[in-house]
Amino acid sequence: MSTPPSGLNAERPLHRGRPATTRRAARRVRLLAILAVVGPGLIAGLSDDDPAGITTYSVLGARYGYRLLWVLLVSTIALILFQDLGARIGVVTRQGIAGLVRQRYGARAASVAIVALVAANVGTTAAEFAGVAAGAELFGLSRYAAVPAAALLVSALVLRGGFRGVQRVLLALSAVFVAYIAAGILAHPDWLAATRGLAVPSIPMTREAIVIATATLGTTLAPWGLAFIQSYAVDKRLTTGDLPYLRVDVITGAVLTGVIGFFVVVACAATLHPHGVRITDAAQAAQALEPLAGSLARDLFAGGLVGAALLAASILPLSTSYAVADLTGRPAALDDTPREAPLFYATFAGVTVVGATLVLIPGVPLVGVLVLTQVLNAVLLLPLLAFLYGIARDHELMGRFRATRAAAGPYLLAIAAIAACIVALGVSAIR
């Protein structure tokens, strides 16, 4: 479809050369505009620091000290690139990723991708509830009380909150991540070594190092986060005029995600790594911190874990609901009632109930479920990024907002880097 020449520039800066009071007023207006747009980037970014993410960062710091911090930097850049792309596509096309893939690549490709996304999201939701359980148990609460309570809380929020209510609670929940920054500072890290680890890339050529580097990339740039931000931007009814502010929101969210990851890594690198403490999950990291950095650091770490798990446990079923409703062409909006959008809410309930139940049934091989989930997420990520790239370059869909050939370079580079990581991982697994 052709796009006529437009005389009004959506991204034109405000007029220069006006009096100072007018400029101040313009700045205030711009700040208000940013605040009105805030949400998709912050929520989608920060929810990537979920229990699986915190675990990965903890293992990275405990096992390799500060050395692999650069992987986190690369992951953050990739997160900025693709979340910005997803949000932009959502705003311009008013469609989620599932609907667009169905339209551009066909019903089968979309269905395979969304079935994999649903399966991976159910597994990841179980991981989030497992994070709630582990965090609660650190405070002496039974998982049989904490997990159903968390599931009910999340469901009540989505059913009763409406778009604005949900967004406010999610943004408030995001504040728990400050706990990780505090825990990192309490651990008295070696800032010089941390800076060197961040700026100078190096990696031991071992299978374990490749696994943790790929896992860091995979946990930061999760398929569910990418699917979520696009649909959420659609649901928020952002317009192309909001795109500059949305970019600020996305960059802020991604940088905060990276900063929190950085403090988790340095907390573990400063305390657990010198003592050779091996951990396998975030709850163990919290416990291991206590004798080395004090009980406050332990409590902050555990509190952060519960908050992060709750945030992600709200986002994952939502991301799934958006994708399923979008794939099948059904209504998908938080301001719709369950009667108006039955599939949307049924999917939310289904994912929440199955995810929570998996954690509560004794004998369920949760570790196996989580490993399978990670594999599915890794397998799904590449085609999803390729779909996003293809859609962003499609003139019919994006019009004048299409990614130019020059702008497409960084995306291709990021896709190639992720593909290389996954191939290296595959090769090391075969050996």
Add this chain to the structure above:
Amino acid sequence: MEGLVSVAGLAGGPVATIGGSEVGRLVDVVVRWGSGLYPAATGLVVRVGVRRAFVHAGQIAQMTSGGVELNSVRLDLRDFVRRPGEVLLNRDVLDHQLVDVDGARVVRASDLYLARVGQLYLLVGVDIGMRTFLRRLGPARLRRSVVPGLVIDWADVAPFTAPGARVRLREPHQRLRELHPGELADLLEDLGRAERRELLTSLAPETAADVLEEMATGELIEVLRDAAPEEAAALLARMEPDEAVDALRELADADRRALLAAMPAPTAAELTGLLAYPEREAGGFMTPHLVVAQLSDAVGAVLGRLRAEKEHATDIDAVVVVDDDGRLVDDVPLFDLLVADTADRMETLVGPPWPATVDVHAGLEQVVDKLTGNRSSSLLVVDADERPVGRILADDILDVLATARGRRWPWQQR
């Protein structure tokens, strides 16, 4: 189901001559959005070896869910090149968004159905059912079976043009034009930029302006930015002034000036005058459209003046009566005018209760208090000399108060 052919099922199916020898596989069905309600297939795109050939509809002996039978063995093996106005059902319509005019909603096509009428195959329906979508994911046999699910008559569908088309090829849908502007605004807000623009340009200019008035300001600004400046200016000029001013305030100074310059001078002057009032004051959200009468005017003459203001009917619920100095005397409801004798003078209709007014610089809260306290459908806005300058309608205030809607927590509903 006999008689209906599934487009999704046909794709990839065999194309054979009457003798039964297969010549290729079906890629797509070509149609043109004509003025008729049910567009006819004009041909097929068939994969023959490595080529994609065009087969004219006249060569089709029959199409069934099992495949296509041709009445001729002669094929033009030149590669198919889409001509202007041609739409490929598989590529451009299936799995794409469409507007269900009857339900006033955006839907996604799970399948399309063709039916034979005489020598033509007409596109008669679109299936939006989930089961139909799932059926397509199964093996070929299941895919080709036609079990209609949630089918919408094609006459109730407004499709979009083929990608890259430079002109709109389908006549605007009659029933689309009959929808309420609010319903059309909701539809537009659910569509992507290109589709939104196409739907909007298919509407009559007056309807398009009414629809824009119903849209959220952010969405409206996006529509204006996507349009050429002259087109955006024409749309704004047709909108009610208070709504147009709301939109203009949101634009950058240079864009606002460009739009005002492209409008007819009187409209631009009126809007510029309104823009001078601060946004949160009565003058900033009033409509300047008033029907004003002198005390000595005859009722019949005033009724004639009202007829001339037909296009602003929704903004007029009373006639303002002023004295010789132009100062407000009364606001006479339309009902009183209707039941009065046409020979009567306006002064006979003047009397208590006197109309509620607000100062042009009154704040929103004061306006709401006055309107709710007075229980009237509108408030007159007057300047410091008690001269009427505009009117604030209750529905404008409703828009402001409606922002509280959607707050579902008890503490938000206060």
